[in-house]
Amino acid sequence: MVDIDRLLMLVGFYLPELLPAIETLEKSREQFGTTIAENIVAITQSEASRQDLIHSLDLQYRQLDTACNELLKAITAVAQKYLKSLRTVKNKRDVLTSHTN
Numbered sequence: 001m002v003d004i005d006r007l008l009m010l011v012g013f014y015l016p017e018l019l020p021a022i023e024t025l026e027k028s029r030e031q032f033g034t035t036i037a038e039n040i041v042a043i044t045q046s047e048a049s050r051q052d053l054i055h056s057l058d059l060q061y062r063q064l065d066t067a068c069n070e071l072l073k074a075i076t077a078v079a080q081k082y083l084k085s086l087r088t089v090k091n092k093r094d095v096l097t098s099h100t101n
Helices: 004-014 016-044 047-100
Strands: none
Touching (some): 004 016
């Protein structure tokens, strides 16, 4: 298993355009964890307090889901950019090869 610090270092070096999406995901993950902990503590509280925390948990889950989707969009955009670049290089190589034959 790759630890998160090593992964962030590699992404920062090779794909820095993904860092903002990863940072947003990490913040959302931390907030979600905090909200889950608050909900566990809320078991002993009143029904109204529990409902407020459940609403907060739902909101945090939606933010986490959005952050995951944004990271997937960023990864897709990077992949498409590199595929386009590879196609351009291949097309140039094909043109050069056809002129030498």
